[in-house]
Amino acid sequence: MATSRSSDSRSGFNRRDFLRGSGAAAVVTALQTELDAQQQAADSAIVSGPTKIQLNVNGQTREVVVEPRTTLLEALRYQLDLTGAKPVCNDGSSGAATVLVDGKPLQANLLLAVACVGKTVRTVESLGGDTPDVVPLAFVEHDAEQCGFCTPGFVVAVRAFLDKNPQATDAEIRAGLNGNLCRCGTYANIIQAAIALAKGGN
Numbered sequence: 001m002a003t004s005r006s007s008d009s010r011s012g013f014n015r016r017d018f019l020r021g022s023g024a025a026a027v028v029t030a031l032q033t034e035l036d037a038q039q040q041a042a043d044s045a046i047v048s049g050p051t052k053i054q055l056n057v058n059g060q061t062r063e064v065v066v067e068p069r070t071t072l073l074e075a076l077r078y079q080l081d082l083t084g085a086k087p088v089c090n091d092g093s094s095g096a097a098t099v100l101v102d103g104k105p106l107q108a109n110l111l112l113a114v115a116c117v118g119k120t121v122r123t124v125e126s127l128g129g130d131t132p133d134v135v136p137l138a139f140v141e142h143d144a145e146q147c148g149f150c151t152p153g154f155v156v157a158v159r160a161f162l163d164k165n166p167q168a169t170d171a172e173i174r175a176g177l178n179g180n181l182c183r184c185g186t187y188a189n190i191i192q193a194a195i196a197l198a199k200g201g202n
């Protein structure tokens with residue numbers, strides 16, 4: 001033992017250091033095992049790869065196969081052939097991808113499709129058809145489009161705004177629609193269409 005102690009002293013590393021070190025190593029190993037288990041659990045909870053989901057779109061249950069990164073806009077346009085909402089920007093600043101989700105105007109390009117499961121999605125297509133909503137009719141009446149690229153987003157935005165503010169003043173309408181841009185500058189006619197609806201019933 002004396003030899004061992006002197007040997008430990010000579011090397012500058014004694015048994016106590018070793019035991020202390022092994023205890024720390026055991027703690028680190030246990031911690032790593034726990035972290036690995038947590039990571040494994042997290043990995044299994046993450047949806048990866050194409051997944052089949054159901055979306056309630058324009059009053060119908062529609063099935064789409066999406067990846068976790070698929071936006072609502074991509075699912076609408078490329079799987080359901082609902083191309084009214086437009087991919088104009090990546091940050092929602094244009095308002096061209098406006099749709100109603102649970103009645104609220106949101107940008108479909110900023111929403112993940114999987115996040116819309118269990119919600120109601122309404123696109124501009126629901127305002128057209130054989131008996132169009134009064135909003136697109138007012139746009140026609142007031143010649144409120146040029147190239148038309150912004151029009152679907154504006155139509156949905158006007159519908160959402162008037163649903164919430166049916167008696168809106170001119171100033172309120174201007175402020176309420178400021179989330180949508182028109183590169184052709186047709187704002188005056190778009191605002192006039194919305195004002196006419198607020199004044200004449202919508």
Ligand code: FES
Binds near residue numbers: 145149
């Ligand atoms: S009509 Fe062309 S962007 Fe608005």
